[in-house]
Amino acid sequence: MLLPLLLHLLLLLFFAPLMPGVITKTKAWFAGRVGAPLLQPYWDLLRLWKKGFVFSRTTTWVFRAGPVVGLVIPILASLLIPFGAMPAPFSFSGDLILFVYLFGLARFFTAAAALDTGSSFEGMGAVREVTFSCLAEPTVLFALIVLARLSDGLALQNLFGRHLAQAWLTMSAPLGLVVVCLLIVMLVENSRIPFDDPNTHLELTMIHEVMVLDHSGPALGMILYGSALKLMVMGALVVRLTLPFDTGMLWLDLLIFLGGELLLAILIGVIESIMARLRMPRIPQMLIGTTLLSVFALVLTLR
Amino acid sequence: MPILWIGIASLLFGLSGVPGLCLRRNGGGGALLSSLMVLAGSISGSFGVIRALQSGSSSAWQSPWSVPGGRLALEIDPLSSVFLLPLFLVFALGALYGHGYWPQRDHPESGRGLRFNYGLLAGSMVLLLVARNGVLFLLGWELMALAGFFLITTEQENSDARRAGFIYLCATHTGTLALFAMFSLLGAETGSLAFPLAGTLATSGTAIFLLALGGFGVKAGIMPLHIWLPGAHAAAPSHASAVLSGIMIKTGIYGLLRVTSFFTEIPPWWGWTVLILGAISGIFGVAFAIAQHDIKRLLAYHSVENIGIIALGVGGALLGRSYHIPQLVLLGLAGALLHVINHGLFKSLLFFSAGALIHATGTREIDQYGGLLRRLPWSGLFFLGGAVAICGLPPFNGFISEWLIYLGLFQTVQGSPLPVSLILLAIPTLAMIGALAVACFVKVFGVTFLGEPRSEQSLHGHEAPKSMLLGMAGLLVSCAWIGLFPTSLAPLLSSAVLSWSSIPTASLSGPLSPLLLVGVCGWVLLSCLALVGFWLWRRSQNAPDPVSTWGCGFSFPSPRMQYTASSFGDFLVRLFRFGLWSERHGGRVEGVFPAAREFSSHTPDTVLDRLLLPSTSGAAWLFQRIRGLVHNGRVGLYLLYVLLAVVVLLTATLP
């Protein structure tokens, strides 16, 4: 009981910052640059860890609660999902709702912390964050319904269980659509291109990055770390869905899972390199289109 | 005898305002006495409910009655208990809160009437919840409606309050009319006006169901029938709004559940109707809430949303009975009932803290607030707790009930035929309602409590008095209790479901068992947050002196540049413009050096202000025209009417 939990947490905590590193490297490679070293996110975190704080005199304790919730939630949520073939350490019937709502809690506090600074800029980011997630949430639930229909339980452990390999043979169409939908939701929720641009802080078009503009020092580090963890946790779902192999050997399973996560990071890097950010009014349309795709996937499984 | 204790509670509640009426206007003695009586009533009532639950069997009392249509019958069963428990808690805390919020010396005109009607509302509600006779039920129902009307019009000098009260009176009496018809039909079926036992009525009952849905739906505020709700809850004093919104509208849900429990067979379309109405109420309730900038109107629309969530659970349970899925019945109804309790708690908490805001600043306009967490730290904390709970986020109670409803709806996911599995479409709807609620409460909490004060009033805001804070604290603790110890209510819920519909007891224990783990998750979440938060707090102790927030490159940033409630909601309001029809005035900026511009937006209620009032005023105009034609003062014409009437009567009576 304790050992798998420890392994789960260690994997998450130590592997997650590598993913943004891989994404940046891929983008640099596409642009013909050398780019920052792969391990740069680790160094960044270490640097921020050592720094001090700067607070605005407008802020209250809510401003400090934002990063705390943003860091704790992905860690807890990771305990509910399987990492590749490794089972989830904590699983019960209906934990899929808890998984979704935990991220809702994180969103609440991140957006509230943004409003706490009293800056119109961060208010803008908060609006966009909560608005777009309203449109992304139904997609997630539709995707989960499709997966639940193909499985035999209501725990994420069952939904992403070993039956997926079989299901790909008979139900490839809905599963393929679900993968696309989850990938898009992952891009939205982790504020990647084409929905958001994580690299520019100072444009009026950004979402997540403007919300965390006034954080500094270890708090900023917690936010960066939290978003890396979130990327890995959400990525784990997509990876498990696309590579549903159970070899029975721990090291091979691990290798498949981590390899999948790295491939996913490279894929995100490629998407970010070849696509431009969508215009703001297009994003809701895109998200509603994604929801309709997931509805279509559900219709295919209902027949 | 538990029912006796509850009867005493009802009497104590109902009479709690009477001594105050006889005492002096300016003295505080009447207020104190009435609060003590409400408190005593709550304690006696809770004692009765707990005794009844412990004994396991329902406790009843009957006596002959001179009114036609059966005997005077009272009974307490688990279904009534679910509605009674939050009632006792919230009314007691509300009385405490009222001491600080509406003190007799500040309101010599209205204070005594407010207290009298407050007690009457509580007493009549207890009566109707334990009544087992149609006449007695309607008696309680009418008393409740009238007490509610006087609570809404407490500030009679205010024209908004009078208008809201009038609309409420019209709506509630339309509903009562439907209920009169419903109870007569029911009486014709069973032969007496006493309530039949659960599951004993083997008729189709289409008309009964439709009348019940209409009559109880008006009270509950299901979407197209919600017209009275936003205005009324905004106009009443905050603790009265809290009990109106948190407790009174639930009697509609209670009535619907009580009536549906009579039938042996439930046709599927009943469940579908309730489910669809629930989805509409949920989505549009919260969409309207986002568009509001009056804090109490906003909270009132959230009541519509939460009634929608409850209706989703009830609809699921009805469908579970039609399609014989016991887990769906159990989880759907248990979720709906728990949400009834939860909404009573967190909505009252939110109205209480909104009252603290009004107490501190004297305005209900969200755009006038700002930066109040520094000035009202405790009220802000309580509001935050209520906001997290109403959004259905862990670790508070809202999550538990929404989780149960979700899980119930998910029961149809594997291997059910097509029409049944369409129930699944309610799940993403519920998810969207949740996400919209998060958006709305981020807006309210952020704009109200965070940032810089936007007006003079909120700059000089002050914390609420102790009695108000104590009332809020009690509610927050109960919210957290249900969220962290959800198993403590599981036996009550499952026995309530059993008293509504007899499902096989074998399916009772399994589906509810993960509640323990959900509670554990809440504890883990809370302790992790506390740990990391404590660490960050320690680390930030030696931070240098605070600086001002970066002004986005603007040289003279002012609090007016912050995002307001309207601008925060604008994106979502525009997404929902097909149902909201917001009015927007001005805002167009022209030229290179634009002059000062004004922009305002306003979202009236679509059903009331755009549909009902125009059509009624159109009808009034039409009738006026007709009256002008037939009632024109010529004597000959009136004689013609007499002649015509005689002829018509003669022809009608001829064989």
Place this chain on the structure above:
Amino acid sequence: MDHLSNFCLLAVVLINFYCLGSARLGACIQAVALQGALLALLPLTEHGLSGHTLFLALAALAMKGGFIPWMLFRAIREVRIKREVEPLIGYVPTLILGALTTVAAFIFADYLPLLPEHLGCLFIPVSLATLGTGFLLLITRRKAITQVLGYLMLENGIFIFGILLSEAMPLMVEAGVLLDLLVGVFVMGIVLNQINREFSSLNTERLSALRE
């Protein structure tokens, strides 16, 4: 082979959604061309390789995937329009309507009295969904070009339905249908040119000025 045709049909539905949601006329034409090309594959995957199916596939590919899109591209180049400016109903509502149509098509197809071998296959629902999408495009868009696209999509839906029957249908009928389509598009093209010359715009709403 079943997998391949299912895949094609899924892609057809996705293209339906794409056309409803996209504002760029060029992209829409390309999408409809791709849809036509995918449909051309279907006779082969469904009935195997024979002279009859090969002719049908080649004719459909040439017509739907090649010639008509080429003509449409020429048309938009001549009249110099790039995007549908203001549809009568917004993109999101049409998308939602399209999804509802698709769902309804899938549900409706289950209740049709079909041959046992056609039960549960994707042909019927996809054909109904494509028909519906074509209608939606015709109803909701202003520009004449998009309406031609809607017309094409409508025909694609009929084509999918026809594939199930192509064993039983004489070659001449199919050829006739394709010819019909061609003539239809030709006529539309001529009309387009005339509208453009007369009103210097392709908004069909202007035509309502002709009602007297």
